[in-house]
Amino acid sequence: EDALQIMRAAFDAVLPDAAVRRTLSGRQFDHPVTLFAIGKAGWRMARAAYDALGAAQVRQGVVITKYQHSEGPIGNLEIYEAAHPVPDENGVAAARRAMDMAQSLTSADTAILLISGGGSALFECPYAGVTLSDIADITRQLLACGADIVEINCLRKRLSAVKGGRFAQPCAPAKGYAIVLSDIVGDPLDMIASGPAYPDSSTCEQALAIAEKYQLSLSPAAMECLRQETPKRLDNVETILTGSVRELCGAAADVCRRLGYKPL
Helix, strand or coil: CHHHHHHHHHHHHHCHHHHHHHHHCCCCCCCCEEEEEECCCHHHHHHHHHHHHCCCCEEEEEEEEECCCCCCCCCCCEEEEECCCCCCHHHHHHHHHHHHHHHCCCCCCEEEEEECCCHHHHCCCECCCCCHHHHHHHHHHHHHHCCCHHHHHHHHHHCECCCCCCCHHHHCCCEEEEEEECCCCCCCCCCHHHCCCCCCCCCHHHHHHHHHHCCCCCCHHHHHHHCCCCCCCCCCEEEEEECCHHHHHHHHHHHHHHCCCCCC
16 A cells, blocks of 8 residues: 555656646746647647647647557647657658748737657657668667667657757747657757657767667668767756656655655
């Protein structure tokens, strides 16, 4: 019974719905809100944000989640489902719709980005001559050779027009707020969903070293993308981390202490 109580507290602390409600509680936005929800928890995060903000505040939005992870309509939001872990055409079509919506924003708008794990595959728009087939093939190669998530995302960011901070750029001049549900130990904000709205800390040299390490077969266009640097500074988006592994462990530790155990 004690173990179950500890587990429930840990899970409750990082449920997407609760994490978004906690983050938006008490926040006021002066302009109409456009919501972008990306990742396996995208639908639940969008539902919680829409309810917290109210229909009158949310002008439009795009939700992109995994197949069978949508649970129905959410007001005026456009909901898409796509493939994971290897991206497909539905993810590309959804990302392009999100890009179109982002490019329509002005300084009289607010963009709220709800980002969760899985976004790297679900939110995809090939960059600079790379094709979806290139990205899918490289993803399969990386998964097959045992590359870790940081290595995989380092390459994904350079092959995509919406990763590695690149999605934040078309949102300008609107002010953006990224609410990030972390699924990576250490909470590296530029790696969760490949950091669509966060400055990229990885470098071209690291990307090329990963390609060499695993002897990846890359098209000329993909190799050229690995040599192109990603945004290192973004001034229009504030990032808020919520529902992280750290919060999960903290909630579990609090219940442990209350029950008389010493957490390590």
